[in-house]
Amino acid sequence: MSAAADTKPPARPRRIPTGYLLLLPGIAWLLVFFLVPTMQLVATSLYDPAGSLDTGYAMTWSWSNYVDAVTTYQEQFVRSFLYAGTATVLALLLGYPLAYAIAFKAGRWKNLMLVLVIAPFFTSFLVRTLAWKSILADNGFIVGVFKALGLVADDGRLLATGVAVVAGLTYNFLPFMVLPLYASLEKIDQRLVEAGSDLYASSFTSFRKVTLPLSMPGVVAGTLLTFIPAAGDYISSELLGSPNQYMLGNVIDNAFLVQLNFPIAASLSVLLMAAIVTLVFAYVRRAGTEELL
């Protein structure tokens, strides 16, 4: 190396920030398999409804598709959110005590109980819902007991009712509620609860003022993970309900695959997506847990 070269300022090594490199595969995947299909879906929702697969579709910015979708299927719309909301509340009521017990009271059974919570995932969603169909069957044990207790009329049934669909949704999404709840409860420092009781809070007050607020990130995550897929579900209503219990998922399924009415199916999909995103935003803002998330 010559003396002249030594006087040059050393070349700064070019560095590509590792963070961006790590993001690349995920971004590429989402671009191809999420962003492009979503744009295609939005485009389809604005096609001329007069077209068909044989004749092809024309892009006519037919906003009327949305009006048609809402007026025709508003019943299923409302029902989707009603069922999903009910199932989410039920899953929270069942899941919170369960997650609390696993986190604080299970002792050496903790891991076994966690495995049991996720055990249903070892079989498919479809098979489990079919099993519920036979559990709730008209001549089954449950209906028999309910009739004996007078909870179901003598000629009544559970299958093909809203109760069956909500029960199926609650069951299927319960693990998605329990796991985030458990994760957030488990990391709460028990000394905080001790501090609460040291500062004149009874067990219940300590729970209300310390444990519950600190578990809110788990509540928010659990309710979102339950509500979002439940609102778009169509298996439970298909197998445990009748057309009277159909949710938006069934309508979209039918429009895409049976009626082949792509513009209506697409506009329903976009509406469902938009509605869920709006609800989630409003909910997260209201829950006010940004700082804890």
Added chain:
Amino acid sequence: MAGARPETNGGGADLVLRSLTKRFGDFTAVDDLDLVVGRGEFFALLGPSGCGKTTTLRMVAGLEQPTAGRILLGEQEVTGLRPHRRPVNTVFQSYALFPHLDVFENVAFGLRRRRVRDVKAQVEQMLGLVELTGFVRRRPGQLSGGQQQRVALARALINRPQVLLLDEPLGALDLKLRRQMQIELKRIQTDVGITFVHVTHDQEEAMTMADTIAVMRGGVIEQLGSPAELYEFPATTFVANFLGQSNLVPATVADPVGDSLVVDVGGERLGVPRARARAVKGRVLVGVRPEKVYVSAAGEEDTAGNCLRGGRVSDVSFTGVSTQYLVAMPWGQELMVFEQNTGARTAFAPGTAVDLHWAREHTFVLDGAQDIHAGDETYAERTAAGVASPGPASAGTVT
């Protein structure tokens, strides 16, 4: 166990523990503990980790149920009461501040639970006392360690508890801040006049702040008294080594009669006032604090006090305030001497032959049947690391 049942200093008893025992399975954490803490006292429970001091504190708070024994606050029996029904508050070791509440709500927590009125004025006054005015809307996560410590203190103190419990409250702070908070805590305690029970493993912290110290070891109280009492006349080798440093030399009692006990250390005779002897016959340990010892060149001085001759300086370290000598004695033991740097003379070089002198009334005598290194943490670390210790390890007779 040394030290009789303590008397309270005038104001009456605020906290009384009677035969308090806590077992975890086979392990006895606190063993038949009797203790009386006087009203308005700053009381320290001092001991190494695992000595049962925190368990004792948690039983007083109600966070742990005693296996046996009773706890009284003044006249009130609280042994079976739930924590939230006891008029005590705790400053926790890791502060345990509520992360979801701001400083104001953390401090107001206890008042709100008791539905006290004028919460705002009280919280503001308390934050003034701990010098945190202006931080009311911050979350604990946005505060420094020292500020969090003050919030924890304010959160407990605002309830005006009958007894305030402090569990290693300064343990997480750095040295400088710890010194500052020690003075601060003492000031606040004097201001509010509440009884403080302070658990710590830091002997300097206990001595700086406490009116009375109970030294705990293995679930029992080893010695109880004022910091000066414990330091000047320790009851056991454990206290002698755990509170500051001590020179402990194996000896035999040569003459047990008279006002002054005469003991024999390798042929040299040392005198000890009888009142400062915990044992008066057979094998004993003669003790003196390093700063009480005067080092002179061999044969140079002849004082009326105690004198051990034939030493050789093996190590000199300069710490600024003082010079610390290690002096190897003829029987192989190394003794410590701390000499203040008055500048009156130059330090002795390693290898110099020296004699050690000290006053008789600074000498104390302990029972020779004890472990000479009990409570000596640096010795414990050295032996655990497998390094052979200089000097004899056992308390045998020196010939």
